[in-house]
Amino acid sequence: MKVVSAAEMRELDRTAIEDYGIPGVVLMENAGFQVVQVIRQMLPNVENKVVCVFSGKGNNGGDGFVVARHLYNLKADVKVFLLAKTEEISGDAKINMSIWENMGRKINIIDENYSFNDLRAVLAESELVIDAIFGTGFRGIPGPPAAGVIEMINHSGKPVVAVDIPSGLQADSGLVEGLCVRAACTVTFGLPKLGLVQEPGASYTGKLHVADISIPAFLYDKETLKRQLLTKELVCGWFQPRHPAANKGDYGRALIVAGSRGMTGAACLAAMSAARAGAGLVTLAVPSGLQKLVASKLTEIMTVDLPESPEQTIGSEALDVILTLAQRFDVIAIGPGITTHPETASLVRKVLPMLKIPCVLDADGLNCFAGYTEVFKLASAPLILTPHPGEMGRLTGNTTAEIQQRRLGITEKAAREWGVVLLLKGASTIIASPDSKVYINTTGNPGMATGGAGDVLTGIIAGLIAQGLNPFDAAGAGAYLHGLAGDLAVGQKGYRGLLAGDILDFLPDAIIETESN
Numbered sequence: 001m002k003v004v005s006a007a008e009m010r011e012l013d014r015t016a017i018e019d020y021g022i023p024g025v026v027l028m029e030n031a032g033f034q035v036v037q038v039i040r041q042m043l044p045n046v047e048n049k050v051v052c053v054f055s056g057k058g059n060n061g062g063d064g065f066v067v068a069r070h071l072y073n074l075k076a077d078v079k080v081f082l083l084a085k086t087e088e089i090s091g092d093a094k095i096n097m098s099i100w101e102n103m104g105r106k107i108n109i110i111d112e113n114y115s116f117n118d119l120r121a122v123l124a125e126s127e128l129v130i131d132a133i134f135g136t137g138f139r140g141i142p143g144p145p146a147a148g149v150i151e152m153i154n155h156s157g158k159p160v161v162a163v164d165i166p167s168g169l170q171a172d173s174g175l176v177e178g179l180c181v182r183a184a185c186t187v188t189f190g191l192p193k194l195g196l197v198q199e200p201g202a203s204y205t206g207k208l209h210v211a212d213i214s215i216p217a218f219l220y221d222k223e224t225l226k227r228q229l230l231t232k233e234l235v236c237g238w239f240q241p242r243h244p245a246a247n248k249g250d251y252g253r254a255l256i257v258a259g260s261r262g263m264t265g266a267a268c269l270a271a272m273s274a275a276r277a278g279a280g281l282v283t284l285a286v287p288s289g290l291q292k293l294v295a296s297k298l299t300e301i302m303t304v305d306l307p308e309s310p311e312q313t314i315g316s317e318a319l320d321v322i323l324t325l326a327q328r329f330d331v332i333a334i335g336p337g338i339t340t341h342p343e344t345a346s347l348v349r350k351v352l353p354m355l356k357i358p359c360v361l362d363a364d365g366l367n368c369f370a371g372y373t374e375v376f377k378l379a380s381a382p383l384i385l386t387p388h389p390g391e392m393g394r395l396t397g398n399t400t401a402e403i404q405q406r407r408l409g410i411t412e413k414a415a416r417e418w419g420v421v422l423l424l425k426g427a428s429t430i431i432a433s434p435d436s437k438v439y440i441n442t443t444g445n446p447g448m449a450t451g452g453a454g455d456v457l458t459g460i461i462a463g464l465i466a467q468g469l470n471p472f473d474a475a476g477a478g479a480y481l482h483g484l485a486g487d488l489a490v491g492q493k494g495y496r497g498l499l500a501g502d503i504l505d506f507l508p509d510a511i512i513e514t515e516s517n
Contacts, residue, residue, distance in 0.1 A: 335363040
């Protein structure tokens with residue numbers, strides 16, 4: 001499913017209205033009606049139930065008047081509150097406000113003279129709250145009286161249905177700079193907005209419903225809409241069934257270059273994850289003094305020793321060994337547990353431009369390029385970077401907080417400038433391609449914030465590339481499966497007890513679920 005910015009959605013609305021002749025008031029009617037359908041799922045019998053509708057002065061407020069009218073027709077006790085003067089309402093919103101007034105229904109104007117004690121009493125007796133205060137054009141911090149109303153809604157304890165987007169949430173970034181409505185569910189129109197599927201916005205959105213309001217569906221296929229949500233249907237479509245006569249050579253060879261003294265776990269997790277993701281053959285290359293140790297832990301993985309530094313990291317003399325090895329493989333992953341030892345870091349920076357196969361670069365493999373990102377542009381084969389926000393900050397010169405505030409924009413820009421597939425880990429993992437395409441992932445949970453989880457993801461992506469997925473799709477599918485495995489694991493292990501090995505153990509179940517009809 002495509003996911004859009006506020007501007008992209010406005011252009012879709014404009015096209016439907018001006019090019020296809022669908023009146024804006026029809027789109028507004030459809031939007032309000034779809035909200036009511038969701039409400040009826042939450043509250044099957046609304047008769048005599050008190051429902052509070054809070055409307056602003058824009059089109060979002062107009063949607064609120066449509067919702068109010070339909071609920072009134074269902075015999076709900078609807079109380080409408082307008083956070084503006086009636087003379088400020090115009091266009092399609094005014095049409096629907098006038099219908100409400102023509103029906104003899106009251107509009108409660110909330111301004112500096114309105115008693116919030118009265119509002120508190122009304123909220124106390126209500127069954128449901130409809131938030132139609134601000135729409136997708138909102139930016140900044142809600143001021144009075146909206147801030148006070150939002151605070152009272154959030155403290156009322158009543159379930160809230162947000163119309164298109166929770167009021168106070170910024171549609172493009174998911175940022176919340178002041179007060180914001182915490183919705184039980186959000187009914188958004190046409191396509192999901194970026195802020196609804198990125199944190200912290202996703203936490204304010206509640207359950208997300210995407211409603212059809214009769215915009216011609218083929219408009220959603222426009223090439224200019226380059227961002228997509230990762231879904232089971234999308235990811236499943238990238239997998240090919242296995243031929244009955246297949247052999248291990250048909251599913252690719254993955255080389256994992258990883259590990260150092262005290263960091264063999266990262267190497268083993270990455271290698272096993274590549275195998276569990278379906279790669280036909282996986283080889284783990286580690287510093288020579290560690291080969292026997294990892295070989296004793298891994299029965300399904302081949303191991304190779306690499307020249308090592310005095311500190312048992314990968315040594316500079318490993319350059320030719322890695323390049324010769326890589327000639328026999330379909331993909332290489334570099335980074336888990338290798339450290340940023342000067343000898344190792346120099347080696348990694350030298351080997352990257354010389355590789356002829358796709359490379360997944362993670363963990364300390366990324367940290368080796370802090371201050372050297374120009375080397376990424378020298379890569380002659382596809383390069384997939386998988387940083388967490390801290391690593392991304394070191395690569396870009398930003399703080400972790402700055403990365404988190406502008407996750408999408410920074411990731412898209414860096415992918416274009418460096419010419420790489422860039423996967424920024426975290427809640428709502430973002431995967432950007434050099435040609436500005438983006439996947440946003442919605443699987444995963446806080447329990448996955450545990451050591452080694454990133455190493456599992458590295459292995460999964462490498463394993464998928466080995467089987468023939470293109471690097472961008474492999475990164476997207478890897479993020480989806482990794483998150484889904486974590487979601488399945490947390491059901492048995494809980495958030496606090498979840499380990500990276502649990503994600504690995506549940507990876508086959510995640511693949512089965514994704515491929516099932």
